Amino acid sequence: MPVFTRTTKNLIIKIDEFFDNIDLGLLVFREAIKAYLQKDMESFQRHLHKVDSLESNADKLQRSIENEMITHSILPQHRAEVSTLIDELDEIIDALKSSLNEFNIEMPDIPESLNNNFISLAETSASAAEELIPAARAYFKAPYTVREKLLKVYYFESETDKISFSTKKIIFQEMKDLDLAQKAQLRYIIHHVENISDLAQKAADLLSGMAIKIVM
Amino acid sequence: MILFFLTSGLFLGWSLGANDASNIFGSAVGSKMITFRKAAIIASIFVILGAVIQGAGASGTLGKLGAVNAIGGSFTVALAAALTVYMMTKFALPVSTTQAIVGAIIGWNFFTGNTTDSKTLTQIVGTWISGPILGAVFAILLYIALKKVKKSTTIHLIRFESYIKTGLILVGAFGAYSLGANNIANVMGVFLPAFNLQDLNLGIIILSSNQQLFLLGGLAIAIGIITYSKRVMETVGGSIMQLSSEGALVVVLAQSLVLFIFSSTSLSSLFVKIGLPPIPMVPVSSSQVIVGCVLGIGLYKGARNINFKILGGIAMGWVATPVASGLLAFFSLFFIKNIFGIDVGSKTGLEVITTAQVSNSITSDADVSGIIKYILLGLLIFGSIGISYYLLLERKKKAGLQKSEEKFWMNMK
Numbered sequence: 001m002p003v004f005t006r007t008t009k010n011l012i013i014k015i016d017e018f019f020d021n022i023d024l025g026l027l028v029f030r031e032a033i034k035a036y037l038q039k040d041m042e043s044f045q046r047h048l049h050k051v052d053s054l055e056s057n058a059d060k061l062q063r064s065i066e067n068e069m070i071t072h073s074i075l076p077q078h079r080a081e082v083s084t085l086i087d088e089l090d091e092i093i094d095a096l097k098s099s100l101n102e103f104n105i106e107m108p109d110i111p112e113s114l115n116n117n118f119i120s121l122a123e124t125s126a127s128a129a130e131e132l133i134p135a136a137r138a139y140f141k142a143p144y145t146v147r148e149k150l151l152k153v154y155y156f157e158s159e160t161d162k163i164s165f166s167t168k169k170i171i172f173q174e175m176k177d178l179d180l181a182q183k184a185q186l187r188y189i190i191h192h193v194e195n196i197s198d199l200a201q202k203a204a205d206l207l208s209g210m211a212i213k214i215v216m
Numbered sequence: 217m218i219l220f221f222l223t224s225g226l227f228l229g230w231s232l233g234a235n236d237a238s239n240i241f242g243s244a245v246g247s248k249m250i251t252f253r254k255a256a257i258i259a260s261i262f263v264i265l266g267a268v269i270q271g272a273g274a275s276g277t278l279g280k281l282g283a284v285n286a287i288g289g290s291f292t293v294a295l296a297a298a299l300t301v302y303m304m305t306k307f308a309l310p311v312s313t314t315q316a317i318v319g320a321i322i323g324w325n326f327f328t329g330n331t332t333d334s335k336t337l338t339q340i341v342g343t344w345i346s347g348p349i350l351g352a353v354f355a356i357l358l359y360i361a362l363k364k365v366k367k368s369t370t371i372h373l374i375r376f377e378s379y380i381k382t383g384l385i386l387v388g389a390f391g392a393y394s395l396g397a398n399n400i401a402n403v404m405g406v407f408l409p410a411f412n413l414q415d416l417n418l419g420i421i422i423l424s425s426n427q428q429l430f431l432l433g434g435l436a437i438a439i440g441i442i443t444y445s446k447r448v449m450e451t452v453g454g455s456i457m458q459l460s461s462e463g464a465l466v467v468v469l470a471q472s473l474v475l476f477i478f479s480s481t482s483l484s485s486l487f488v489k490i491g492l493p494p495i496p497m498v499p500v501s502s503s504q505v506i507v508g509c510v511l512g513i514g515l516y517k518g519a520r521n522i523n524f525k526i527l528g529g530i531a532m533g534w535v536a537t538p539v540a541s542g543l544l545a546f547f548s549l550f551f552i553k554n555i556f557g558i559d560v561g562s563k564t565g566l567e568v569i570t571t572a573q574v575s576n577s578i579t580s581d582a583d584v585s586g587i588i589k590y591i592l593l594g595l596l597i598f599g600s601i602g603i604s605y606y607l608l609l610e611r612k613k614k615a616g617l618q619k620s621e622e623k624f625w626m627n628m629k
Contacts (some may be wrong), residue, residue, distance in 0.1 A: 008378040015374075064621070071617050075377050076248035077461060140373040214373070216517075 018061040025054045029096045033122040055097045088203035099192040117167040128156035128197035146211035153204040160197040224295035226436040229403040231301035232313040233440020238449040239506040240391040243464035244384040245449040259392040260438035266396025267434035274499040278405035280336040282321040287410040289561035296320040296545035312501035317402040319538030323545030329563045347500045348508025354470035355512035391472035398479035401499040403433040414585040467509040
């Protein structure tokens with residue numbers, strides 16, 4: 001009988017571990033951006049490797065969670081949505097990795113005057129995703145509280161948009177000494193960092209609907 | 217020949233299993249909380265236990281409605297009811313076996329000129345109304361209680377669903393037991409006055425004549441569940457209203473409680489002891505009770521999700537079943553009596569039939585008892601082997617999946 005097997009316990013642990021991976025990935029991402037802007041490449045590489053290993057572990061956990069839910073008929077009515085949610089969260093850690101990889105490959109030359117803008121952008125964008133994790137955890141334990149937790153995600157996402165907009169405006173309208181190729185590259189990098197909060201918002205929309213359904 | 221007459225009862229048992237087991241596990245299987253195979257095995261085992269242990273309670277009431285006093289009559293009445301249920305099941309309509317047998321008995325009463333005991337009929341028809349209402353009340357109360365528990369605790373959703381799943385299995389087993397105890401009267405009730413078998417010693421327990429018939433009927437129900445109930449289970453699951461997993465648990469528990477109440481002689485005695493009127497021991501329609509339970513939850517939630525069109529279809533089935541079964545029984549009795557020349561029973565007057573009155577049609581044969589013993593043993597052995605094989609397959613499947621998962625990650629490395 002399901003209650004007497006370890007499957008349930010193991011699955012709960014795996015889901016928690018998956019969330020921990022995303023949470024940790026966001027922390028490391030922030031540190032990596034700061035290290036890049038401070039031109040501390042050794043530290044940046046170390047953080048990049050950490051995000052890489054967290055992403056790979058998240059993939060493994062995602063597959064294992066989905067397999068266990070199917071093989072043991074766990075959450076039959078919510079399985080599809082939970083799988084989609086985990087998939088959306090996995091996309092966030094994928095975006096962290098790909099964003100850092102862009103820094104690593106392209107090595108964009110970010111003017112020092114924009115350091116604060118970039119740090120603030122990375123902080124806010126990561127915060128949007130970070131606020132999603134407690135909401136996702138709450139879905140499993142206290143679904144009534146999910147929607148209030150999601151408010152912060154929407155707030156940070158809109159803040160990210162504002163910072164991104166103002167930074168791009170500075171680059172294209174005030175920094176006359178930068179050539180267009182460099183401007184385009186910076187815009188591209190900004191878009192990558194901003195994408196994290198967009199993905200968080202997408203997952204928040206899904207989670208919001210899931211929470212209503214489960215509370216009904 | 218005597219055993220041949222039992223086949224219509226077994227057919228009715230099979231129809232009941234095919235149709236009414238969906239009321240117990242339909243919500244759980246429909247909502248994919250439990251696999252059909254697991255549900256079928258649990259339901260089969262507990263239906264048999266309920267029928268043998270507690271089947272006597274409701275059987276007497278059908279005898280009062282019309283004591284079919286010839287084996288040919290019992291055969292025809294059960295056949296008419298079975299054919300009606302079979303046809304309804306064929307169209308995936310959750311019909312009531314109780315209504316089918318009641319209709320068929322009334323058809324027999326009309327044919328033989330017996331008067332239908334209006335008091336018993338009122339009692340039975342009364343449960344067709346009180347059963348669903350009681351089911352709805354139980355369902356609402358249980359649903360509110362479960363929702364409150366869920367809201368006040370912070371149990372992980374997966375753990376909660378796991379408890380619900382275990383609950384569905386346990387409550388489903390209780391429901392199947394209650395179904396066997398209550399509805400075996402529909403299957404074998406008409407044969408009781410016509411059969412008097414020798415006691416059967418199975419080593420651990422001794423089965424009386426009635427219990428042997430109940431066991432046979434229970435096995436027929438179990439075969440009906442295993443072979444034909446899948447489609448109806450999947451239809452019932454989400455037809456009237458989409459049920460959540462906790463809704464499914466509440467519906468099965470509420471229905472099981474109603475069935476149990478109307479078949480427990482000890483509970484009825486307890487009522488009398490504390491000064492309350494006794495509970496009538498009546499075979500209740502599990503199909504009607506389940507509809508009442510689902511409706512109860514639907515009404516509590518604001519009646520938005522209820523599919524009234526399907527509900528109307530089910531209600532039509534309720535009216536059509538006893539009428540169709542009664543007419544079929546009447547005309548079948550005419551053919552059996554006039555074409556095959558088989559005695560289908562006679563007028564017994566208003567009084568309830570006694571054993572002495574039906575002594576001419578009583579069947580007591582040592583050979584029949586022997587044959588039944590071997591049939592039962594054979595079926596029990598076959599069933600045990602089947603269950604063991606299923607468990608073995610399940611284990612093999614899980615091991616295979618685990619192996620493939622390990623292989624996948626090995627390749628990834």
